[in-house]
Amino acid sequence: MESPRSNIQVGVVGVGSMGQHHARVLSEMPRVDFVGVYDPDHGRAAEICGRFGGRAFASLEDLLGHVEALTIAAPTTLHAELAIKCLEKNCHVLVEKPLAHSVRSAEALVEAANARGKTLMVGHIERYNPAVQALLEHLACVAEPVLAVDARRLSPFDGSRCLDVDVLHDLLVHDLDLALEIANSDIVQISAVGRSVFSDKLDMSHVRILFANKTWASFTTAKCSPKKTRSLTVCTPSRVLEADTIARSLVIHTAHELPDLRSRSCFMADIQSQNVAVEDKEPLQVELEDFVSAILDARPPIVDAARGLKVLKALEAIADVIRG
Known part of the structure; x- marks a missing residue:
């Protein structure tokens, strides 16, 4: 350098x-x-x-x-x-x-x-969305395993852009990068389906990934939805974090009392929701x-070429599963 x-x-x-x-x-x-x-x-x-x-x-x-x-x-x-x-x-x-x-x-x-x-x-670019950055910062401060990641990225069909690639390389790529960052573990299992709708390539897909640390990630992605959606939900044993990258918002739901079956406590209790202040900056x-x-x-950038290559390898593995 x-x-x-x-x-x-x-x-x-x-x-x-x-x-x-x-x-x-x-x-x-x-x-x-x-x-x-x-x-x-x-x-x-x-x-x-x-x-x-x-x-x-x-x-x-x-x-x-x-x-x-x-x-x-x-x-x-x-x-x-x-x-x-x-x-x-x-x-x-x-x-x-x-x-x-x-x-x-x-x-x-x-x-x-x-x-x-x-x-x-x-x-x-989603790595630089202030809602995602706030979510990642919160997870870094929480001494709990990530149980599951759920990402939904839906867009209306736009025939004027990105017709050279499918929904995996156009939209899923964003959330796959985020899941790899959040799980911080190797992929051990992939299940995936996809289909074309308006183009000759995949326009929608549903993907589930299991990581070596037992974190699950699920992705619903489509280029053919009447409603534009960008949501990322992360679950830990006591928290659910919900980020909306369009609204640039983050809501955290926390159960302050957790079940303990040894003491016959069978319910989550004292559940509180917090709207987290998110910086208003253009990603x-x-x-x-x-x-x-x-x-x-x-210095290295946040998303260097090695990370970009890792995401692309995962995308190709998903594409192979869909092709069967």
């Missing part, structure tokens, strides 16, 4: 539905000189630069000659190809989730970043701050 510095020149590759927000946030960040963007739609690139500043570059190669770091918000199938080009030019890279479209491609990215000593980070801003700080302060 490089020595701490004061500022860095950053650009964005891909300024569609997500990349435009990368440009917006980076253009307002301290410690960043926002250089500009590259998108194969040159009109779109010029539009974004007209709104947020910077230069619309005619090619990726031209942009690479003017930056030290890049964020990639292109279609998943292009992640590996674009990131390799950036790493070969000795640029630090943040790739939107998932890290790549296959484990083999992701492994090549990790190897390239390690060989060059460059930061390679994956944009698992993407926190994510990009982590990326920039990781580079300038010479």
